[in-house]
Amino acid sequence: xxxxxxxxxxxxxxxxxxxxxxxxxxxxxxxxxxxxxxxxxxxxxxxxxxxxxxxxxxxxxx
Numbered sequence: 001x002x003x004x005x006x007x008x009x010x011x012x013x014x015x016x017x018x019x020x021x022x023x024x025x026x027x028x029x030x031x032x033x034x035x036x037x038x039x040x041x042x043x044x045x046x047x048x049x050x051x052x053x054x055x056x057x058x059x060x061x062x
Contacts, residue, residue, distance in 0.1 A: 015058040025057040 017025070026049055033047040040046060053060075 011053075013060050014062040015053050015060050017058050021057050025051070025055065 029049045029051055031047050032050050034045070037044055037046045
């Protein structure tokens with residue numbers, strides 16, 4: 001395994017949160033930009049938020 005690799009175990013479940021709490025949480029998250037979509041003109045998302053479901057914002061249901 002190289003220095004830039006990380007091994008993680010699968011995670012299964014269903015989580016929920018309230019929209020207002022999630023919106024506030026997103027203000028603290030990093031935005032990951034997709035390298036392949038920098039010049040996208042088809043309307044695809046150019047990035048996504050990196051969320052940690054271990055945060056108290058989320059409640060595990062299953």
